[in-house]
Amino acid sequence: MPPKLYGTEHIVYIVCAIALTVAVALSVRFVCKSEKQRAVALKAIAGVLLVLIAANRISLAVWKKSELELLPNSYCGMSSLLLALVVLTRKPHSKAYDFLFYVELVGGVATVFYPNFLAQHVSFWFMPTITGLLHHTVGMILCITLAQCGWFRPSLERWKMFPIGLSCYTVYGLFLLDVLGIPNTMQIDAPIISGTPLYWWFVLTVGSAALFVFLLLWEIVGNKLKKRAPRKIERLKAP
Numbered sequence: 001m002p003p004k005l006y007g008t009e010h011i012v013y014i015v016c017a018i019a020l021t022v023a024v025a026l027s028v029r030f031v032c033k034s035e036k037q038r039a040v041a042l043k044a045i046a047g048v049l050l051v052l053i054a055a056n057r058i059s060l061a062v063w064k065k066s067e068l069e070l071l072p073n074s075y076c077g078m079s080s081l082l083l084a085l086v087v088l089t090r091k092p093h094s095k096a097y098d099f100l101f102y103v104e105l106v107g108g109v110a111t112v113f114y115p116n117f118l119a120q121h122v123s124f125w126f127m128p129t130i131t132g133l134l135h136h137t138v139g140m141i142l143c144i145t146l147a148q149c150g151w152f153r154p155s156l157e158r159w160k161m162f163p164i165g166l167s168c169y170t171v172y173g174l175f176l177l178d179v180l181g182i183p184n185t186m187q188i189d190a191p192i193i194s195g196t197p198l199y200w201w202f203v204l205t206v207g208s209a210a211l212f213v214f215l216l217l218w219e220i221v222g223n224k225l226k227k228r229a230p231r232k233i234e235r236l237k238a239p
Helices: 008-031 035-064 075-089 097-113 127-148 161-179 200-237
Strands: none
Touching: 008 035, 008 097, 008 127, 035 075, 035 127, 075 097, 075 127, 075 161, 097 127, 097 161, 161 200
């Protein structure tokens, strides 16, 4: 029988994914003291992510006997590829993070707990299945580490990168769908989860609005904390 959602194998994987995430976060916190060490850690994780997404696409191409499967055709697949390349080639605070971070983090967390491709084969260790799980997990870990190392900070000013990025994904998806004839691309002709309204237009509009509200609250809370900090320092210095 194919592996089941929240079956034994899936539960064990969730526990291992959480343990790995905590282990990486603690290692970066206590081992990587300098900026150079943090950069090496981030690029190492990005390198692993790049290998995993490549392995996932190659295994899908072999399984489905189509070289077109080498092209990422989902939000998570494309984001894993681009995020790995951006971390490996760009400096901290790249504007690309203001789009890729949110897609990759949400997609990674959602897939660890709800991998809708889990039953595509009778074996949990089927290469497209396990590499799909792993690249989502490592992508999630990379996002957490980017924030932890200060390479990314939420910014309301850069909110526009999210709708711009999703719009670019949709244009790319239309190319795959209409020109190359690849179905189920970038949630244009199929939702992220079957039976839901999570098509590209829903993710673009609702996702952009939700992110705007989150970033607005982030800015408000952050500004209040900054104003309180000098007051606390003055009180400590007062005789």
